[in-house]
Structures are given as structure tokens and as C-alpha cells.
Amino acid sequence: MMNLLIRNCRPMGGAATDILVEGGRIAVIAPGLAAPDGVAVEDGGGRLALPAFVEGHTHLDKSLWGMGWWKNEVGPRLIDRIDGERAERKKLGLDPARQSDRLAKEFLKRGTTRIRSFADVDTEIGTAHNDALVALRDRLRGTMDIQVVAFPQSGVLVRPGTAELLEQALRNGADIIGGLDPSGIDRDPKGHCDLIFALAAKHGVPVDIHLHEPGELGAFAMELIIERTLALGMQGKVVVSHAFCLGDVARADALYAALGEAGIGLATTAPPSRPVPSVKKARAAGVSIFGGNDGIRDTWTPYNMPDMLQRAMLIGLKNEFRRDDEVELAFATVSDWAAEGCGFADYGLGVGARADIVLLEAETVQEAVVATPPQRVVVSHGRVVARDGVLLA
Numbered sequence: 001m002m003n004l005l006i007r008n009c010r011p012m013g014g015a016a017t018d019i020l021v022e023g024g025r026i027a028v029i030a031p032g033l034a035a036p037d038g039v040a041v042e043d044g045g046g047r048l049a050l051p052a053f054v055e056g057h058t059h060l061d062k063s064l065w066g067m068g069w070w071k072n073e074v075g076p077r078l079i080d081r082i083d084g085e086r087a088e089r090k091k092l093g094l095d096p097a098r099q100s101d102r103l104a105k106e107f108l109k110r111g112t113t114r115i116r117s118f119a120d121v122d123t124e125i126g127t128a129h130n131d132a133l134v135a136l137r138d139r140l141r142g143t144m145d146i147q148v149v150a151f152p153q154s155g156v157l158v159r160p161g162t163a164e165l166l167e168q169a170l171r172n173g174a175d176i177i178g179g180l181d182p183s184g185i186d187r188d189p190k191g192h193c194d195l196i197f198a199l200a201a202k203h204g205v206p207v208d209i210h211l212h213e214p215g216e217l218g219a220f221a222m223e224l225i226i227e228r229t230l231a232l233g234m235q236g237k238v239v240v241s242h243a244f245c246l247g248d249v250a251r252a253d254a255l256y257a258a259l260g261e262a263g264i265g266l267a268t269t270a271p272p273s274r275p276v277p278s279v280k281k282a283r284a285a286g287v288s289i290f291g292g293n294d295g296i297r298d299t300w301t302p303y304n305m306p307d308m309l310q311r312a313m314l315i316g317l318k319n320e321f322r323r324d325d326e327v328e329l330a331f332a333t334v335s336d337w338a339a340e341g342c343g344f345a346d347y348g349l350g351v352g353a354r355a356d357i358v359l360l361e362a363e364t365v366q367e368a369v370v371a372t373p374p375q376r377v378v379v380s381h382g383r384v385v386a387r388d389g390v391l392l393a
């Protein structure tokens, strides 16, 4: 918990001012502040100041970052990727503790201090990935906030023993219970949703379900999720990730309205290759919609970077955002709305918020999104933790 004076920066592209941080929180925002005795001073040099970014959906545990280029020869179906990954991670000797630590730090260097990460749980690795992420979360507390989602990547009902492992993962400290394509993988939508929500109710944890299923199949699963959210009073505690069906089902408007009423959030990666939920339609229905990379350099995909400004740009492109007021929405999906949707507290650049701040060379928020400037000063809890891509201590 640090004290810091940032001189001459421009919060959200506004007029130049100073930011005084006390005890790790923003205490005063005003121009020409005097530095209290012994307070570290950071010269903002007139740069843009943004709230540090939020990654709302990634898989820290299985990135191959730093392990050399991996030649991707995986088949085209979802199940090819799921089965291929289980075989490859064994061959590659993927160490989830090392890889999640590595990728979390790449995020931090580029200005992200809050992350929701899934951790694979299955009958081959048990809770090892989950436990590695829980340990990382605890070790980085005070610098980064990491939420761990116990995630049945290989299905639950199709692999007996997985439900018990998910429960063990929650006992071992996972924050959230994950689910996956109730029809497409488990082939039992009611059974899958009942099981996931029963675990959530028993352990008092939120739910985050990967729903890749398109069209009516996805819409049906979404209705099951909405029913259970309402029945258990879990409004504000449930997220549907991907929700591709909202991009191609005819009755999407009714689903957005139902999601809004049930307080269910949406995580989107906005991939170029799939129909996706609309940021504007979601917000108009009162739905929290926020951005995430999904996997980064893993056996699923060679793409994606631990840089939430780049993700905001991709969300803007996919949503055809051009006007300044639209590109600002893209930034909201990796900042305010992601903090809101994931439940990260004390967020933003207001007085009283935790002092997690990024300084970078851009005139406006919009320019930061489209130019993704690499030179950044990253402040976490009022401490400068990274400068121009280099972590400090």
C-alpha cells in the first residue's frame, strides 16, 4: 500500500492534472498538488492516464507462452481441440504453475491488474491446474487480482468423476464454478446445468459457462441457465461466455431482455470467425458485457495477446465501431464493464478507487484503443510495477 504522486497526466484524455495516491488508493485529483514528505513522484509527462485493464476471460493455465513455437495441426472440430489438448499437454510437459505465472506477468507488463482465468479440471489432471492457479492468485495478491474458475474443459457427465473433482477444486479455493456446452459436449443440457448450479448453490460461488453452441441449441441452453439463475436468486452472479447463439438466433432480442432481467453477464472475445453478441444490444438490455482473450498461444489457437487494448480494438472492429462514442464502448468492455461483470471492486480513476493506473502516449482513449501504444507505465496499488514492458522488482 503505497503513496505516490503522479504529476501532469490526463485521466481519460481530459485536462492535465495530478493524482495523489495514499495507502494504495486515489486520494486527490487536482492540478498543481504539492508532494507530501517522502512521497514518490512519477512525472506523467502529459500522458493519457487510464484505469488498469481487466481481462474477463482467459486460460492462464494452458498457454504455451515462452515454450517455443508450437506447430498447430489440430482438426477442425471442437472435440478435436479438446482431445488434442489433453494429449499434447502431456507430451509437452506443460507446467500450469510456470505457465500461468508467466502469462499473468505478461498481462501485468501491458497494464492488466485484474484477471478472470479458467483452470482445466478433468479426470487426467485432476485439480492440478486449478491448484496452481489458486496458489498464483494468493501469491500475486496485492499486485494483481485473479479469479479462478474451476472449468470442466472435457465435459462433466461424459466423464464420470469430473463432478467430484470440480467440487474438490472449489474446496481447494476456486472462486467460481465453470460449465461447458451442456448439449454439445455432455449431451444432457438439463443434467449439466442442474449439476453446475447445484455446486454453485452448495458452495456459494458464482457461475461462468462457456456456451459455444450456435442458434437454437445455444438459445435453449441459455434459457436453462436463465431459469436456474432466477430460481436460485443468483442475479449478478452468472456469466455466459461466448454466447455465439446471440449473434445468429432470430429471437436474440428476447434473450437479451431475459438476460438483463436475470442479471446475467456476457463475456465476449469477438472472434472474426463467428457471429457474436452485440455490445450495443447487450448494454441496451442492461446486460454487463465485457471482453476477454480466451486462450493465448495454446493448443487451441496461435492467436491473441495479453494486451487488453488489442482486445478492445478487436471488439470494436467486430462490432463495427467507428465513431468516438462507439470506440469508447470498446474500451469499456476491458475496463469498467469488465470490473462490473466479474465483480472486481474498487475499480476506476475516481477518488477512493484502488490506484491501478496505466500511463501511455496517446491523445485520447480512442487513440489508445486503435494504436495500442507499447510504451506504458503500470501502477498497481499505488506502486509503479512496470515500465515500458519491463517488470520492476
Ligand SMILES: [Zn+2]
Pocket: 057, 058, 059, 118, 210, 241, 294, 295
Ligand atoms: Zn474459454
